[in-house]
Amino acid sequence: MSDLLTTEEYKAIAAGLTLPTQAFIDGSFRPAKSGKTFDTVNPATGAVLAKVAACDAADVDFAVEKARDAFEDGRWSRLHPGERKQVLIRLAKLIKRNARELAVMESLDSGKTIYDCETVDVPETIHCLTWHAELIDKIYDQVSPASDNHIAMVVREPVGVVGLVLPWNFPLLMLAWKIGPALASGCSVIVKPAEETSLTALRIAELAMEAGVPAGVLNVVPGSGPEVGEPLGRHMDVDALSFTGSTETGRRFLRYAAESNLKEVTLEMGGKNPAVVLDDAENLDRIAAHVVNGAFWNMGENCSASSRLIVQKGVKDALLKRILAHAREWPMGDPLDPVNRVGALVSPAHFDKVCSYLGKGPKVLMGGKAEDGFVEPTILDIDDRRAVQVREEIFGPVLSVLTVDSADEAIALANDTEYGLAASIFTSNIKRALRGARAIRAGTVTVNSFGEGDISTPFGGFKSSGFGGRDNGIQAHDQYTQIKTIWIDLSDDRDEAVD
Ligand SMILES: NC(=O)C1=CN([C@@H]2O[C@H](COP(=O)(O)OP(=O)(O)OC[C@H]3O[C@@H](n4cnc5c(N)ncnc54)[C@H](O)[C@@H]3O)[C@@H](O)[C@H]2O)C=CC1
Numbered sequence: 001m002s003d004l005l006t007t008e009e010y011k012a013i014a015a016g017l018t019l020p021t022q023a024f025i026d027g028s029f030r031p032a033k034s035g036k037t038f039d040t041v042n043p044a045t046g047a048v049l050a051k052v053a054a055c056d057a058a059d060v061d062f063a064v065e066k067a068r069d070a071f072e073d074g075r076w077s078r079l080h081p082g083e084r085k086q087v088l089i090r091l092a093k094l095i096k097r098n099a100r101e102l103a104v105m106e107s108l109d110s111g112k113t114i115y116d117c118e119t120v121d122v123p124e125t126i127h128c129l130t131w132h133a134e135l136i137d138k139i140y141d142q143v144s145p146a147s148d149n150h151i152a153m154v155v156r157e158p159v160g161v162v163g164l165v166l167p168w169n170f171p172l173l174m175l176a177w178k179i180g181p182a183l184a185s186g187c188s189v190i191v192k193p194a195e196e197t198s199l200t201a202l203r204i205a206e207l208a209m210e211a212g213v214p215a216g217v218l219n220v221v222p223g224s225g226p227e228v229g230e231p232l233g234r235h236m237d238v239d240a241l242s243f244t245g246s247t248e249t250g251r252r253f254l255r256y257a258a259e260s261n262l263k264e265v266t267l268e269m270g271g272k273n274p275a276v277v278l279d280d281a282e283n284l285d286r287i288a289a290h291v292v293n294g295a296f297w298n299m300g301e302n303c304s305a306s307s308r309l310i311v312q313k314g315v316k317d318a319l320l321k322r323i324l325a326h327a328r329e330w331p332m333g334d335p336l337d338p339v340n341r342v343g344a345l346v347s348p349a350h351f352d353k354v355c356s357y358l359g360k361g362p363k364v365l366m367g368g369k370a371e372d373g374f375v376e377p378t379i380l381d382i383d384d385r386r387a388v389q390v391r392e393e394i395f396g397p398v399l400s401v402l403t404v405d406s407a408d409e410a411i412a413l414a415n416d417t418e419y420g421l422a423a424s425i426f427t428s429n430i431k432r433a434l435r436g437a438r439a440i441r442a443g444t445v446t447v448n449s450f451g452e453g454d455i456s457t458p459f460g461g462f463k464s465s466g467f468g469g470r471d472n473g474i475q476a477h478d479q480y481t482q483i484k485t486i487w488i489d490l491s492d493d494r495d496e497a498v499d
């Protein structure tokens, strides 16, 4: 853990920040072509932090043109992978040098706690970029087992110009998950940050330039979904698009691709993730800590949040007692106070959405109160398996508890959702653990812990949670490369008659 400062020290840093507000295209900051701006707001206070360029299709066209120029002339796409690696490592080091500033900027813009920004978001961003940089000069192409008279090479090439559409819940980290493998692979990118949280992506673009990423390779175009996301999704000269966000908006990107140039689309979307606790699970205190972390970390604004606790009857009361004790240790308040674990929800609109799930039927075991952008960690005991709190992604600090009689019923209930992003299963029986892990239809299943794996493991969803490729792991590079076969005829003219 980095050494945390006091609230007053963080506030002093916040007061001294220079916030980037213009689009970053072709290596420099520029206003939107229309001259329009939008307010970016600190959700913890309601204060306007800055006026950010409100870009539209004209800016997207310009950014794509510059990204295409950069891709075609090879200033990045044809650099030796080892050189791209050095530049990206320099970027990771620059982020480290500016870590505190970025952590404060991220917290101000998103409502996330400074504790999380300092201990997770910024260090994981650095780790992610370094990992992909280190990987890129260690991936080999292949030679296929063709006949003696042929050599067939199967090579990977960067896919080209890529649109990266980001959510607001991990603005820096999702940026890293996407630009890490995309830039390492040699692509040129146009990043569209969520309109709630544009600041850190713009600052990273500036640092990337300083690190040596050539102009036109990393562009950041802030603005709304319809004004920037849609033109990017429909652009005829964008080769691939990677999106993280809601399932509803993910579906739109498939339509945009189908109605334009059939660009490759990868979608990482919502979840209603189960944490299954069977009655033979050991160390309930540890399990309770995992469940609480899974449900309330990042205010539950996490696609892999374990928002459904499915617990076997025999262990329910003892587990709930411990869960309540752990949840009470999650203080809520000023995101810049490093003792707090629960900050503000990202926006008034999102706050209203989360509040709409509170006070509607189920028995409240804890929390349930919400005020001025902050929602208390809330635990609901629910019998009705069709309840909205059980079926819909709330994306807030709300845990629904469902009780089952058997392990089979638990697995069936875990799968009773349109989503399939992540799940966890807690049991001391290895066979039940592995049978459960295989039976749950989700992209990541953790056993006796909550988590998303790490940078080395692919992350993405089954069913309505995911489409196309994966983020993280070597597999992330599949999104940003395409495979070409080069078939070479070795036969002599004497060996083979050609019609
Ligand atoms: N899987 C995840 O990590 C995330 C899930 N969500 C879920 O989505 C819900 C709604 O949040 P939103 O911010 O509205 O998510 P969203 O999916 O609409 O936004 C994600 C990104 O898509 C862009 N976008 C929005 N509408 C678009 C359109 N018509 N065309 C092109 N791009 C568009 C946004 O500007 C943003 O950059 C949340 O309550 C949560 O349930 C939200 C953010 C992240």
Ligand code: BAL
Pocket (backbone or CB within 6 Å): 167, 169, 170, 174, 244, 245, 301, 302, 303, 304, 452
């Ligand atoms: N938890 C990382 C992916 C997401 O929430 O968007």
